[in-house]
Amino acid sequence: MIIIIILYFLFTVIYEWTYLKNKNRKKRTYWVVFCLMGISFSYCIVTVVFKHMPSPNDLIQFLFKPLQQKILGKVD
Amino acid sequence: MKTAQISQNQLLLFLILYFYSTLIGFAAGHLIHLSQYDSVIVLWISGLVVWVYAYFTIKLANRRPNEFFVHYGKEIFPYWIHILVMGFYSLSFLHSSAFVLREYEDFIVQTYLSETPNWAVGGILGMVVAITARLGIKTLFRTAQGLFFLILIADLSNSIFIGKELKWDRWMAFITNHSGHGIFTGSYTVIPFLGEIFILVFIFPYLTQKSKTLKSVSWAIVLGILLITVNLVFLLLLFGPNLTNHLTYPMLEMVRYIRIADFIENLDPFLISIWSTTVYLKISIMFYLSVLILAQIFRLKDHRPLTFSLAAAMVALSLQMSGGTAALTSYYTKSWATYAYFVEGIPIVYLLMDTLKRFIKKRSAKKEEIS
């Protein structure tokens, strides 16, 4: 699984690099693009390694579930 | 940047598909569970509310028709708050796309590809979404335009063939069975669904003939709801509220009822794959907006270099999102609606703030004039 992710990101890095190079983008663009790519990459790896991480759903549920219950009344 | 690219016609067709996609596929069971035979009333009430909501969002967008929300928002709210809100939006859209993707993955894996892992389905669809998003919004809307007729034909033929299976004696219940609470809870969950129309705020600069937007949106709401209503009524007539409520994917079961002259036993993979394209469109637009907003926050020239890396994150998010369908459903039924109100409410806050600021400005200008 991790190998697939690494391969995918390797492909993406090469692809975006040539793309940005062809378009003569600023250095800042490179930074932004590859930083975001790094974040995304680490997130992917993390999800594979730690299977049971709290997800954004849990957060939303934590915040909004009581509210919705109050508004709608208890729905089974 | 060339902006005006989407014709009103394209917007109309796209929005119909946009409403139709997930509401029919994933939410129909829950809606019928909540409001039984009142679902039709619920739909039209929600439509009305959403129309009012759309009116205000378009009003906000029309204030600065050729600028992107991400760019002009900082004139309304302080810079940092705005950037935070936009970051939240980007994540929220990413989350929505991942959520729909997850629903779809579960659906496909459960019904057809029981031996295929979730990640394979998610990965491959994610790739397609990434490519679509990379090609840009013009492609997306043109795709919708072409697909619309296909989907319309599929849905209509579905309705025609299913017609003879229906139990028409149930129709009385549409008039007799009502429950105020059911209508309220039903509307409460359906409004944010249709309320996803607020994506207009973000894509407004891309539209041509902006003055006609409200008209297209109104038509889209009417036609979209009409389409959904027909399907819901058929569901109710076919299965009744209780059975529908217990089926995970009632639409699928309905499609499976079709038999054409004893030759084609089962059309469902075919019709479902056509319906899938609408889901794909929905994921794509959500994902595209997420990427677009992110690119605009960082003031990049275009969104393209971000698509592939964010697509990976989206797929990962969809897989990591929840342990199983049960948790997903619980999230969806218990808290999603309120969260969506929160997300969709933000543009209204912006509109209020903007109006307030203008009002103050006008007043101070007047004062200056007087003094």
Place this chain on the structure above:
Amino acid sequence: MGIFSKPKKQQDSKSANTQEQVFLGENFDVRMKWFKDTFQKSDDITFHELTANQTRCGIVFLQCMVDQQLFDDQVLKYIVSPNFASSRKELFHKLLDLKSISTMCASILTDIREATDLVLDGKIIIFFEGDSRMLAIPLTSVEKRAVGETANENVIRGPREAFVEDIHTNITMIRRKIKSPDLKMEQLQIGKYTKTKVMIGYIEGLCKEELITEVKQRINQIDIDGVLGSSYLEECIDNFPLSPFPQSQKTERPDVAAASLLEGRVVIFVDGTPIPLLLPVTMYMFLQSAEDYYQRYFLSSFIRLLRYAYLVVSLLFPSFYIAITTFHPEMIPTTLLISVAASRDNVPFPGLVEAFIMEIAFEGLREAGIRTPKAIGQAIGILGALVIGQSAVQAGIVSAPMVIIVSLTGIASFIIPAYDFAFTIRLLRFPIMILAGSFGIFGLMIGCILIYIHVVNLHSFGVPYLSPTAPLRPNDLKDVFIRAPWWLMKRRPSFVGSSDSNRLTIKKSISEGDED
């Protein structure tokens, strides 16, 4: 006027090629030496020296490309005869100033490099001692193929003639169909070595200005050794070089070329190719055949719908079969399912592999059928039908349904009129088959969406590939899925041409007369 227009055009092409000019003055020997040096070791060039009116006179030409008999009769005889001119001065005056020789389009030039080019183009160059001007006489005679019948795009009711290799013949055929001064033919020269003539034809007023300049600009950008066919240019001027879809239409029929000119499109003729390029193109144009416009519209519309159906078959049928047999057997009726399952019972391969073997075998057969000499062609047919069809089924290597599927797909792909487009569809079948083999109908859908978004994104010279359906132009739909009768297609298709002005009006009296 022909006399003046010709050299002017050649100057245009010169400037496009940016070759520096060489002037060698009035000396005879210097120029003769230049020619002899340039054409060193080229024994097919004739250098001839003679004296006319006490003036040394050199003649250079390509032996096999010139009608010598005519040259002797029409030109040489007069120059040499003492009656033609009494003095050198008169000779020059008559020949070079007045051009009183009995050949058309003789041109006068001083640039010796241009003269060498003209020799290679089949002209006869005459130059004289004492005058820097040279005379180029076009007495080119080249063997060309006679205009024959169409080989690939056959029709039942339409004209039969087809383009040939010679560019002038081809243009004549177009001119004979469109007799309007608005039909323009602009000449360019491409190829460092081949110096191939390329003609860009369009109708002024119907064709968008930007399109013409864009086409010219893209062709002029090409710096290539040689152009031996229109496909050389085609690949260089494509918007999306990586796309498998053809982005220009090819035809061998003058009527198709003329019709596309009338729609406001551009036709690019290349010398030596019987197949000009038509630009821009939409996907639907590949599914139209010339026949559609010669038959009655009911028939044409039916055939066109049939083509769309077979397009889908050609693209998806094997994948559909794979998806159903491996993932969704519940879709087909039980009796059919049983017979399919029974025939697949002793096949050792999974459906995907089976389909791949058969498809590749079929593609091989098809290719072999085109390339083999006619005498062996029959043997190939027998081999294909017997060995691959029957024996493979009997031996239990492939199942009978698969043979049916593959042959039906094969037939379907030949129904598409445009060969290159049909080939694209055939190629795209393979990735979809893999997707269908691994994900069932879901994979099929993914494949379709991928192709669809690619096609939606394509455009050929600014015209979206799927117009007029995406973006939608309802008025232009009359000639897409069906072929509306001529009296309904009153306006030109607006997505290519410059204006959607009227192209047809039927006077009231005539239509009333019809009704009586």
